[in-house]
Amino acid sequence: MWPRIQTYLAETTQAAPLAAFRVFFGVMMLASVIRFWSYGWIKKLYIDPAFFFSYYGFEFVKPLGVFTYGLFAICGLAALMVALGYRYRLAIITFFLSFTYIELMDKTTYLNHYYFISVLSFVMIFLPANAYFSLDARRNPSLAFQYIPRWSIDAVKLLLGIVYFYAGLAKLNSDWLIEAMPLSIWLPSKYSLPIIGDLLQVKSVIYLFSWGGAFFDLSIAFLLLIPRTRVVAYILVVVFHLLTGVLFPIGMFPYIMIVSATIFFSAQFHLGILGYMSKIFRFVPSVFDNGKSLTTTTLQWSHQRLAILALFFFFQIVFPFRYLAYPGELFWTEQGYRFSWRVMLMEKAGHATFKVASEDGKQFYVDNSQFLTAFQEKQMATQPDFMVQYATHLKKHFENTGLNNVAIYVESYVALNGRKSRPYIDPAVNLAAVNDSFKPKTWILPFDDKIKGL
């Protein structure tokens, strides 16, 4: 085993695919930042709200007021530098830190694809993506290499593979496969799409989308790996992601995935793309074709890099299964739900009314819109950890207004994947006295239904 691993680690390959990936990634990220900014979402999501939901252990990460714009500017600039391969190490670390900071500011905006960007940029810190087709390599020929260790490209493929495969595993449950939920809710609401709008009302079409989606996610990484199926697989990637882009409000994600999946293509393909790019920017790409190899032995800190990547991938493979340690239905309690590539899996809606009770017997209900934006309220109403944070905030607020020993109760209802709404949180529990932790939340009422499967 060990000799085989050593042989593998010693293998080198053309640097072009990773270089092209770096350019694509940087450009897409720059576009994402510009898009986010132009929609006014920085103000709407990070400046306007009066309260922010922190991630456990990251309570110190808060929006920076008007300086939040500066944070986005730094993030966009870093993305541009990544694309150009200019001071790459500094650029990718800055990008990872600024992007991750942005995502940690308020978990209301949690999206799997933002998490994907964070972890992908983390991985890229350890890859020699500036060895080829970069300003770094152009300015300093000693940094230029035509060949790089094979594992540095495979790391990206592995991460993409995990994302797809785990997203597929998460779909292997009775709601998705047997009830065709939540697509039975989402697809009919897209009635006004040209051509397919009417089809989306048809039950068998909805089942086809459900099963097709699961099949796609589980198999696509393998189909992309096999040279014979690669072209067909890539066409499927394009069709699948464009379709999801038309059907769902998922922003840049489909395009990021379509572009990222090109990493599976051959070096020849990427040399073609880079050649085309160099024509546009009028320089001769052959300056990078110096025949030099960067190997695992010559790459600085390569053992440390490999150790970190190995730990990272071990974490990625194990962490999504942490839900098994919790009692109850995962979709209902959401204990261990996030950071596990559970994408587009459920339609969950809720309504939570908070009751304030003070020592002297005074009781009244809270108007959530006084404290939260509509988007925050929507996310809060279906996620228990949000409710605890909000309750703690309410207690502090009302004790500052002169009430003593405030207790906060919630009357909440949640509907999951088309089931009728039912009580969600034990209304007799004082949420302001609950300590949020990774321990099972015993005050979530039982789901009283069974979703079978993974």
Add this chain to the structure above:
Amino acid sequence: MKKIWFVLLISSIAYSCGEDDGPSIGDNFDRGTMLGNWADNIIVPAYQAYASDLSALSSATNTFVGDINETNLSNLRAAWLQAYTSWQRVSMFEIGRAETITLRDFTNIFPTSAASIDASITSGSWNLELPSSRDQQGFPAMDYLLHGIDVSDAGIVTKFQNDQNYQTYLQDIVARLIDLTDQVVDDWQNGYRDEFVGNDGSSASSSVNKMVNDYMFYYEKAFRAGKVGIPAGVFSGSPLSDRVEAFYAQDVSKVLFDEALQATIDFFIGKHFGNTGQGESLKSYLDFLQTISDGENLSDLINSQFLEAQSASGNLQNNFSEAVENNNTLMLGLYDELQANVVLLKVDMFQALSIQVDFVDADGD
């Protein structure tokens, strides 16, 4: 490998054709028809009826100002109540021009600011177009002028007789109600109707999405909280008996509430304004979607919850101000019934209709 793809393609086509229990292509629920029913049979007729009651209110105002006596005051009050009742039929339709001019805020913000009205009348100058003057106009301001400026009818008549500013203020707020309403009616009749019905897509800015959000906003804020929750002290801990609708008239808050409740029900089931006809509605839309999702019969649940609210309201006395002081338990009971439908509407119905709350990326988790 190509063979595998071929087999997959064929089997998926066979699969989709084989299972023939769903509605066939073309059986799509027609949102355009629903929007047409809302516009042509509910919204526009209700606005027209309201506008006509406002013009009767204007005549009664002029009659009263022309000859200030208790009989004309009594007639004016009746016209006020009639128009106020008609208003309950249109208040929820804060869309289009009504949304632009914030019709509801200028028509029915209560409690009215009696002190500001007194101050304006004393000074002889006022500007009803200022956003800060919202609580000094509309029906609640008239309520104060016609019922609250003196304890006796004779006293009210005397005040109007002795101070021209009372008369002008009264005429001004009636004229303002008419001006605002005419803008909305004109807009519906000259182009907005077609725009509204034509915008039958599924985006966040589509008519169905906006109207359902507006309906829900009205139901939660103006209706549930404004008419019942706030006076019953749901948000403050103790009853606030001066926060009821039509506080000065005393015994009509229940009439207004009942009309508003009936209007929200009629909109839900698509019942035509002023006759017994019925058309496509949220109810029939939910019923259609249920055939796809095999979910709960939501429309029945919502309907019966509406009936619960109606029966809870039946136990209340006409004067909500007294109701919250004498037996607030009944009022809180009504609130609970209304609240139960917030859950059914905002959670279950929104989920079934896949209504978007806001325009922002979300991948469904």
